[in-house]
Amino acid sequence: MEKPLFTGVCTALVTPFLNGRINYPMVNILLQRQIDAGISAVVIAGTTGESATLTDDEIAELIRYCKAFAGSKMLIIAGSGSNSTAHAIEKSVAAENAGADALLIVSPYYNKATPDGLVSHYAAIAKAVTCPIILYNVPSRTGQDIPLTVYQRLAAIPNIVGVKEAINDPAKIMKIKAYCPARFQVWAGNDEMTVPFMSIGAAGVISVISNLFPEETAYMADAALDGDFDTASALQIKLLPWTEFLSCEVNPIPVKAAMTALGLDCGTGRSPLTELNAAHQRQLKLLIQ
Numbered sequence: 001m002e003k004p005l006f007t008g009v010c011t012a013l014v015t016p017f018l019n020g021r022i023n024y025p026m027v028n029i030l031l032q033r034q035i036d037a038g039i040s041a042v043v044i045a046g047t048t049g050e051s052a053t054l055t056d057d058e059i060a061e062l063i064r065y066c067k068a069f070a071g072s073k074m075l076i077i078a079g080s081g082s083n084s085t086a087h088a089i090e091k092s093v094a095a096e097n098a099g100a101d102a103l104l105i106v107s108p109y110y111n112k113a114t115p116d117g118l119v120s121h122y123a124a125i126a127k128a129v130t131c132p133i134i135l136y137n138v139p140s141r142t143g144q145d146i147p148l149t150v151y152q153r154l155a156a157i158p159n160i161v162g163v164k165e166a167i168n169d170p171a172k173i174m175k176i177k178a179y180c181p182a183r184f185q186v187w188a189g190n191d192e193m194t195v196p197f198m199s200i201g202a203a204g205v206i207s208v209i210s211n212l213f214p215e216e217t218a219y220m221a222d223a224a225l226d227g228d229f230d231t232a233s234a235l236q237i238k239l240l241p242w243t244e245f246l247s248c249e250v251n252p253i254p255v256k257a258a259m260t261a262l263g264l265d266c267g268t269g270r271s272p273l274t275e276l277n278a279a280h281q282r283q284l285k286l287l288i289q
Contacts, residue, residue: 002183004203005102005132005161006075008221010041010187011210012048014252014259015062017267022062026266030211031070037214040204041075042066043104047141048208048252051079053270056091060098067099081106081136085121089128102132104164104206109142118150126157133159134206138166138189148175155184164189164206170196177201191217192243195236198224208246209239211255212262245287248280257281261288 011034016026034042044066045051045059054062059078067076078095080103082088092103107113108121126133135154139145145167154160165173166189176186177200188197188205198204198221210217220235246254252269257276259266261284268275276284 004185005134006040006204007225008040008204009210009214009218010043010075010077010204010206011039011214011217012043012046012206012208014211014256014266015045015049015054016265017270020270022058023267024065026264027062027065028069029264030266031066034210034214035070035073037210038218039074039210039214041077041101042070043077043079043206044100046079046104046136046206047106047138048211048255049079050252050269050273051081053273056094059091060094063095063098063100067101071099071101075101077102077104077134079104079106079136081108083108083111085124088121088125092125092129092133096129096131100131102134102161103129104134104136106136106138107142107144107146112142112144115147115150118146119153122154122160123157126154126159130159132161134161134187135163136166136189137163140166148172148179151176151180151184155180160184162186162203165197165202166190168193170200173197173202174200191246192236192240194221195224195229195232198232199229208251208255209243212242212258213239241287245280245283248283249276254280254284258284258287261285 016023044063063078078100080091080095137146162185164187185203188194188202191209194205220232224232256266
């Protein structure tokens with residue numbers, strides 16, 4: 001059976017800003033923390049990395065920089081999706097040329113393609129690049145849930161290797177595992193579902209909380225991969241207050257505030273993202289105590 005692109009934890013890395021620009025010295029620190037924790041991969045310029053407000057040139061530069069710094073130690077996966085097929089192809093080709101090992105491509109948002117439209121969109125991107133592609137299903141942001149029939153069709157394309165499922169529906173994960181080829185992997189996209197999804201065959205998680213706690217998240221996923229679900233479940237429950245906090249406002253507002261509170265000043269999000277509100281700042285202080 002074809003090996004998964006990665007197993008365990010891939011961190012959806014925040015993009016640190018300073019005075020409105022990418023803070024590259026902090027990027028070094030963040031990447032080194034992930035390397036030291038044994039994290040398998042990072043997503044650069046995904047949702048958590050504020051892809052929506054990064055320019056295409058900034059994204060290509062950031063991918064190139066991260067590849068040079070950490071590419072020998074972990075996979076560099078680039079967020080390269082768009083609701084325009086032509087733009088997604090441009091971003092994906094640029095990301096591959098910048099050194100990305102793989103691509104994470106969100107389904108078209110706002111215009112909400114039909115199943116045939118989704119297949120043609122992803123097939124066109126896959127034809128334009130040679131690196132592996134992970135589909136990204138996040139209905140809370142795109143307005144639609146990619147159906148199983150689309151996965152079954154796309155799984156026939158060699159460089160489409162699986163999907164990040166940012167849903168809380170174990171039944172869908174079981175159907176993907178049952179009705180798609182074994183080579184087509186699933187990764188949890190919501191941190192609270194890491195252990196539940198891995199217990200039914202997911203290869204790991206593309207995680208937000210591992211920005212904060214990379215060692216603990218890696219240990220949890222490794223325990224699940226080893227079949228030690230008592231340990232994995234206990235760690236999942238231990239992290240639950242933080243997992244819930246990270247959903248108190250739109251991602252990445254809470255995680256960036258938490259990074260700063262823990263001594264890693266990543267700045268705030270670019271507009272229209274705002275600073276964490278006062279009530280949630282108080283909640284954060286209680287979590288840290």
